[in-house]
Amino acid sequence: MSLFSHQHLFDFAKAVFMKMGCSEADANIACNTLLSADLRGVDSHGVARLSGYVRLWEKKRINPTPEIKITYETPSTAVVDGDAGLGLVVAPFAMQVAIEKAEKAGTGWVSVKNSNHYGIAGFHSLKAVEKDMIGISMTNASPLVSPTFSKERLLGTNPIAVAIPAQEEPPFVGDFATTPAANGKLEVLQRKDADAPLGWIQDEEGQGTTNSHGVKEGGAWLPLGGTREHGSHKGFILGSVVDIFSAVLSGANYGPWAPPFVSYLEPAKDPVGEGLGHFFGAMRVDAFRPADEFKSHMDNWIRRFRNSTPVDPKQPVVIPGDPERAMEQERMTNGIPLLQPVIKDLTALGKKFGVRF
Amino acid sequence: MSLFSHQHLFDFAKAVFMKMGCSEADANIACNTLLSADLRGVDSHGVARLSGYVRLWEKKRINPTPEIKITYETPSTAVVDGDAGLGLVVAPFAMQVAIEKAEKAGTGWVSVKNSNHYGIAGFHSLKAVEKDMIGISMTNASPLVSPTFSKERLLGTNPIAVAIPAQEEPPFVGDFATTPAANGKLEVLQRKDADAPLGWIQDEEGQGTTNSHGVKEGGAWLPLGGTREHGSHKGFILGSVVDIFSAVLSGANYGPWAPPFVSYLEPAKDPVGEGLGHFFGAMRVDAFRPADEFKSHMDNWIRRFRNSTPVDPKQPVVIPGDPERAMEQERMTNGIPLLQPVIKDLTALGKKFGVRF
Numbered sequence: 001m002s003l004f005s006h007q008h009l010f011d012f013a014k015a016v017f018m019k020m021g022c023s024e025a026d027a028n029i030a031c032n033t034l035l036s037a038d039l040r041g042v043d044s045h046g047v048a049r050l051s052g053y054v055r056l057w058e059k060k061r062i063n064p065t066p067e068i069k070i071t072y073e074t075p076s077t078a079v080v081d082g083d084a085g086l087g088l089v090v091a092p093f094a095m096q097v098a099i100e101k102a103e104k105a106g107t108g109w110v111s112v113k114n115s116n117h118y119g120i121a122g123f124h125s126l127k128a129v130e131k132d133m134i135g136i137s138m139t140n141a142s143p144l145v146s147p148t149f150s151k152e153r154l155l156g157t158n159p160i161a162v163a164i165p166a167q168e169e170p171p172f173v174g175d176f177a178t179t180p181a182a183n184g185k186l187e188v189l190q191r192k193d194a195d196a197p198l199g200w201i202q203d204e205e206g207q208g209t210t211n212s213h214g215v216k217e218g219g220a221w222l223p224l225g226g227t228r229e230h231g232s233h234k235g236f237i238l239g240s241v242v243d244i245f246s247a248v249l250s251g252a253n254y255g256p257w258a259p260p261f262v263s264y265l266e267p268a269k270d271p272v273g274e275g276l277g278h279f280f281g282a283m284r285v286d287a288f289r290p291a292d293e294f295k296s297h298m299d300n301w302i303r304r305f306r307n308s309t310p311v312d313p314k315q316p317v318v319i320p321g322d323p324e325r326a327m328e329q330e331r332m333t334n335g336i337p338l339l340q341p342v343i344k345d346l347t348a349l350g351k352k353f354g355v356r357f
Numbered sequence: 358m359s360l361f362s363h364q365h366l367f368d369f370a371k372a373v374f375m376k377m378g379c380s381e382a383d384a385n386i387a388c389n390t391l392l393s394a395d396l397r398g399v400d401s402h403g404v405a406r407l408s409g410y411v412r413l414w415e416k417k418r419i420n421p422t423p424e425i426k427i428t429y430e431t432p433s434t435a436v437v438d439g440d441a442g443l444g445l446v447v448a449p450f451a452m453q454v455a456i457e458k459a460e461k462a463g464t465g466w467v468s469v470k471n472s473n474h475y476g477i478a479g480f481h482s483l484k485a486v487e488k489d490m491i492g493i494s495m496t497n498a499s500p501l502v503s504p505t506f507s508k509e510r511l512l513g514t515n516p517i518a519v520a521i522p523a524q525e526e527p528p529f530v531g532d533f534a535t536t537p538a539a540n541g542k543l544e545v546l547q548r549k550d551a552d553a554p555l556g557w558i559q560d561e562e563g564q565g566t567t568n569s570h571g572v573k574e575g576g577a578w579l580p581l582g583g584t585r586e587h588g589s590h591k592g593f594i595l596g597s598v599v600d601i602f603s604a605v606l607s608g609a610n611y612g613p614w615a616p617p618f619v620s621y622l623e624p625a626k627d628p629v630g631e632g633l634g635h636f637f638g639a640m641r642v643d644a645f646r647p648a649d650e651f652k653s654h655m656d657n658w659i660r661r662f663r664n665s666t667p668v669d670p671k672q673p674v675v676i677p678g679d680p681e682r683a684m685e686q687e688r689m690t691n692g693i694p695l696l697q698p699v700i701k702d703l704t705a706l707g708k709k710f711g712v713r714f
Contacts, residue, residue: 074463076433077644105462106431111645150665150674162598172601174594180587197586206668224591229554230537230583237531237677238595240662241519244529248654249645255661272657287434288468288606297605300629304612305597308507311563317507320594 002343003335009047010035012350012357016050019353020057021064022086030088036123038336041327044184045120048342051349053086053116055263062086062116068093076105079250080112084275087118087139091278095124095137098282102133106287111250114274117141117261121161122175122324128163128282129171132291135163136281138242140252142260145179146220147240148233151206153220154256157183158242163321165285167295169302173321178239179221186212186221199226245279252277359700360692366404367392369707369714373407376710377414378421379443387445393480395693398684401541402477405699408706410443410473412620419443419473425450433462436607437469441632444475444496448635452481452494455639459490463644468607471631474498474618478518479532479681485520485639486528489648492520493638497603497610499617502536503577504597505590508563510577511613514540515599520678522642524652526659530678535596536578543569556583602636609634 010031017027038046056062066085070078078097082090094110101108118124121137128135141156157177164172177183180200189196189212196212203209204218208227215221223235247254252273259267259276285294308317338346343357350357367388374384395403413419423442427435435454439447451467458465475481478494485492498513518532534540537557546553546569553569560566561575565584572578580592604611609630616624616633642651665674695703700714707714 072646074641074644075461077463077640079645104432106434107464107466109464109640109644147662147665147674149667149669149672150662151668152665154662154665162594164598164601172597174598176588176591176594178591180582199587202668224588225537225581226583226587230556230587231533231581233675233677234533234535234581237519237533240529240677241521241531244521244655244658248651248658249642251646251650254654254658272654283434283466284431285606287431287466288436289429289608293608294605297611297629298601301601301605301611305504305507305511308504308509308511310506311508311559312506315506317504318590320590320597 001337001339003337005335006035006039006332009038009336012346012355013047013050015355016054016349016353019355020054022089023065026086026089029092030086033088033092033119033123037120039328039331040120040122040324041331042120042184044182044187047338047346049117051345052261052263054349056116056261059263061259061263061267066090070097076101076107076109078108078110080110082112082115082275084114085116087116087276087278090115091118091124091280092127094278095127095135095280095282098280099128099131099133102128102282102284102287107281107283110280111245112278112280113247113250113252115252115276115278117276118278120175121159122163122173124280125161125163125175126171126173129165131282132165132285134165134283134285135161137161137278138246139278140243140246140254140258140276142262143256143258144183144215144221145223145239146202146206147236148223148228151202151204151220152256155223155239155243156258157221158239160238160242164298165295166298166302167292169299170325171321172298172302172319173324175320175324178224178235178242180224180226183221186215199230242279247273247277249279250277358694358696360694362692363392363396363689366395366693369703369712370404370407372712373411373706373710376712377411380422383443383446386449387443390445390449390476390480394477396685396688397477397479397681398688399477399541401539401544404695404703406474408702409618409620411706413473413618416620418616418620418624423447427454433458433464433466435465435467437467439469439472439632441471442473444473444633444635447472448475448481448637449484451635452484452492452637452639455637456485456488456490459485459639459641459644464638464640467637468602469635469637470604470607470609472609472633472635474633475635477532478516479520479530481637482518482520482532483528483530486522488639489522489642489652491522491640491642492518494518494635495599495603496635497600497615497633499619500613500615501540501572501578502580502596503559503563504593505580505585508559508561508577509613512580512596512600513615514578515596517595517599521655522652523655523659524649526656527682528678529655529659529676530681532677532681535581535592535599537581537583540578543572556587599636604630604634606636607634
């Protein structure tokens with residue numbers, strides 16, 4: 001593991017995106033989105049994925065010069081067609097549309113089709129907070145999750161992010177996959193050949209397993225809740241709502257038709273829509289009550305919860321968004337750690353494009 | 358256990374609400390809301406709660422003749438003041454405002470303050486489906502749930518419902534408390550003095566327990582996910598978002614300040630808002646794409662998931678809303694079963710008001 005500065009990784013990724021044919025403006029947007037994952041500690045969604053995006057571009061599944069446009073709208077809604085562009089660029093465009101709708105109509109809601117993976121959900125929702133709005137962001141993804149009672153993989157880990165502004169306190173930022181844990185945590189266990197907790201995944205036959213390789217071996221992630229007795233049908237509902245808002249509302253591929261992120265798996269031969277889907281929302285807090293009033297009550301909410309009596313005095317209650325914000329400050333100052341396999345992968349990528357890593 | 362017709366229970370509850378001073382119109386609305394819980398099989402939220410509402414009215418915490426009004430609005434949003442009325446009446450008013458906003462602006466979002474318990478979340482979300490809209494309904498509630506790492510009860514079981522129309526298929530209706538199970542299921546175990554599954558609740562010290570009386574004895578419900586390892590911080594985020602959308606946006610009491618449903622517990626002496634809060638959303642599906650197109654893709658979504666390969670051939674995948682719809686048909690035809698203690702309670706209530714049960 002070695003440390004790299006944010007600037008170094010940004011410049012490298014920007015050069016690679018430009019070699020793919022992206023405009024400089026789009027490459028900047030893509031890098032802001034991508035690097036926010038590394039800064040916030042979601043290492044699986046940052047530069048470690050850069051060569052994955054390149055491979056999709058090589059297969060002509062990513063269009064580096066998309067004409068992203070609104071194809072349908074009302075005062076508070078829109079559908080955006082991403083023209084097969086990088087989700088890292090399509091999503092900021094769509095979130096901006098939601099914010100502009102909210103400025104006029106109080107709220108804005110945008111469903112996106114024909115896109116690709118969009119980085120971390122929380123990054124997009126935070127854009128609304130800068131404007132004193134509540135931001136909502138969700139996306140469907142490659143099918144890895146089985147509905148309760150099923151042994152087929154029909155849903156992605158379909159994350160949801162909600163960011164809420166406060167006055168003196170930093171914003172509340174909830175950002176979570178609708179599975180018991182993030183896929184990145186399973187990958188860590190796989191590398192160590194360690195067991196996964198029971199209640200995360202099931203095997204090919206649909207039986208709960210601790211084999212951390214279970215998903216790769218034909219099994220599936222369980223929905224949040226884990227077992228039926230512990231409410232997995234609720235996680236199934238959440239993942240389904242993300243899928244429907246992101247893809248059925250927009251006209252993207254939903255459920256098992258969602259195109260896989262990995263380039264060695266082909267998209268479905270019988271698509272039900274175009275590309276991957278996302279869904280964004282922006283709600284002006286002053287569309288409900290004066291912004292200062294709302295934000296000072298959010299301060300009170302956050303302080304009451306943060307100061308709640310902990311079970312273990314050494315582990316206080318965590319306000320959603322706090323750990324990622326601390327990580328971002330730390331990594332911006334001290335650098336972003338990358339694992340050896342990622343460094344090797346990026347070095348090879350640099351060689352291919354004549355860009356020094 | 359005996360069976361009672363829907364009409365009988367409706368007429369009885371209507372007479373009781375009118376004895377409380379409700380207008381006939383309001384009593385009809387309240388009974389429609391209340392009885393939908395009995396019909397859909399959520400027995401804990403139906404007529405079994407009638408005497409609870411009466412006791413709150415006796416303590417002057419429910420106003421039988423509220424002046425429910427919009428106090429703040431934009432083209433796509435509103436805040437509704439319930440004037441301390443029955444949530445069973447306030448919520449249908451607010452959902453109707455959301456639907457009317459959506460007719461003009463594409464979507465409508467209404468946050469409600471100064472209300473009381475509103476019955477089952479799913480009932481309200483279904484109102485939007487009748488208009489080819491997606492309906493969303495949530496409410497905060499008496500504090501029973503501890504955030505991850507806390508031993509205090511700071512959140513209610515804060516349910517979320519999302520109802521989505523289809524064409525030939527019945528609608529998708531997800532309706533769930535943001536805890537591993539519904540409180541009613543714990544009450545069933547308490548009556549039998551049986552153990553609860555580990556991962557539902559914690560004791561007074563914040564340790565996981567199988568004691569089904571744990572919550573009453575100073576413990577708390579855990580958020581959906583159960584343990585930190587299984588994603589309880591995600592359930593905590595969900596419960597928090599419901600609380601903030603329902604109460605911080607509107608100006609109701611949030612978190613531990615939410616007024617308790619039971620009349621023997623007094624509301625907080627230092628309220629941070631007015632009454633209980635709810636949040637409703639309505640999104641016209643044709644604000645995104647032609648309604649027929651959306652609904653036929655929903656048919657396809659529902660059929661693909663319903664026909665998914667099950668783990669156990671005898672237990673097919675359940676589409677959210679299917680069991681409650683089947684129950685509603687069955688109970689409308691054959692009657693609604695009530696337990697002896699409920700029958701006794703309603704008989705006593707009838708005597709008090711001179712209404713025959």
